[in-house]
Amino acid sequence: MDPAAARGRRFGHRRVSAALSTGFQVPSHRRELDRPGNRTANIHVSTCYSFSVVSLGSRREEWVPGGVSVREAITSVARVAKRDGLLGLAKRTRDHWADARECREFLRSVKRARPAGPEQVVEMAFSSPAIRPFQVKSEILGLAQRVSALRPRTLLEIGTAEGGTLFILAQCADPHATFISLDLPAGTFGGGYPTWRGAIYKKLTRPEQTLHLIRGNSHEAGSMEGVRNLLAGSPLDVLFIDGDHSYDGVKRDFELYSPLVRPGGLVALHDIARHPADVGCEVDRFWVETRGGFRNEELVENPDQGGKGIGVLWV
Ligand SMILES: C[S@@+](CC[C@H](N)C(=O)[O-])C[C@H]1O[C@@H](n2cnc3c(N)ncnc32)[C@H](O)[C@@H]1O
Numbered sequence: 001m002d003p004a005a006a007r008g009r010r011f012g013h014r015r016v017s018a019a020l021s022t023g024f025q026v027p028s029h030r031r032e033l034d035r036p037g038n039r040t041a042n043i044h045v046s047t048c049y050s051f052s053v054v055s056l057g058s059r060r061e062e063w064v065p066g067g068v069s070v071r072e073a074i075t076s077v078a079r080v081a082k083r084d085g086l087l088g089l090a091k092r093t094r095d096h097w098a099d100a101r102e103c104r105e106f107l108r109s110v111k112r113a114r115p116a117g118p119e120q121v122v123e124m125a126f127s128s129p130a131i132r133p134f135q136v137k138s139e140i141l142g143l144a145q146r147v148s149a150l151r152p153r154t155l156l157e158i159g160t161a162e163g164g165t166l167f168i169l170a171q172c173a174d175p176h177a178t179f180i181s182l183d184l185p186a187g188t189f190g191g192g193y194p195t196w197r198g199a200i201y202k203k204l205t206r207p208e209q210t211l212h213l214i215r216g217n218s219h220e221a222g223s224m225e226g227v228r229n230l231l232a233g234s235p236l237d238v239l240f241i242d243g244d245h246s247y248d249g250v251k252r253d254f255e256l257y258s259p260l261v262r263p264g265g266l267v268a269l270h271d272i273a274r275h276p277a278d279v280g281c282e283v284d285r286f287w288v289e290t291r292g293g294f295r296n297e298e299l300v301e302n303p304d305q306g307g308k309g310i311g312v313l314w315v
Helices: 003-010 030-034 070-112 118-127 139-150 163-171 197-204 221-231 245-258 283-293
Strands: 014-018 040-041 155-157 177-182 208-216 236-242 259-268 296-300 310-314
Touching: 040 245, 070 118, 070 163, 070 197, 118 139, 118 163, 139 163, 139 236, 139 259, 139 296, 139 310, 155 163, 155 245, 163 177, 163 236, 177 221, 197 208, 208 221, 208 236, 208 296, 245 283, 259 283, 283 310
Parallel strands: 014 040, 155 177, 155 236, 177 208, 236 259
Antiparallel strands: 259 310, 296 310
């Protein structure tokens, strides 16, 4: 039995996870994705939350891969302290703390005045450094308007990072939509976002929506399988590809996941505008090769902006 399953058995599938705010590499338990009925008790012990318990419950919710046991969290802290020293650890904790404070303020502002319509949603996303999208405002507004008109019930985002586009797309989707986010696990070797942000992302969606966070490499079979399991035969309405920007990377994402999109749905690719050669982003090359096969739109504020730009393919 794999260790994750053993832990699940020990807690009778009531898993207690403690997510320290340090964002260290933790083993992902992607196999547990197959058990959406897991009763999960999540205790997010976070220095970002002044060591307060921010969530304790045995709610019926899917397991968020990337959660860590207390033992794993302590091991991670020890590993970073050894690598970067106590000063490095303290600095990292301080940065996460500041980040968490901004996230909390943003969530409060959303709660105070839920945005209505794509324009307000985009304005709100750009108003906070906590989740600021890696996008040109007019371009993501164009996508938000199209998504809003489509009212998707199933969405997949590859590349969530700080959650800016997750927030925008979810707010523009059907109020009961299912949103799947796929991003690399955070940690020593890079990745999308620290573990504790997963709890924040749940709150970036609308109250009746379901968010699944898969933390894995989109090109790996396990990630693809995770997406398929979560969709359980339903097609995707919207696929947003903003992950690996190499030519082979974006091509692979497109080949793997675009067949899951229903006819009439849309696939959006970020970074289709021409980049300087030394940047290493080759989405523009893939876009030029691919767009002809579909009804397509280019949302590019300025063709000479040297990157960004969103390409929309109507499948
Ligand atoms: C440009 S950021 C996404 C920005 C986000 N969509 C926004 O606009 O706010 C790219 C993200 O893709 C993730 N990524 C890169 N390669 C990936 C892969 N092979 N599988 C999953 N995620 C990947 C990175 O970890 C990073 O978080």
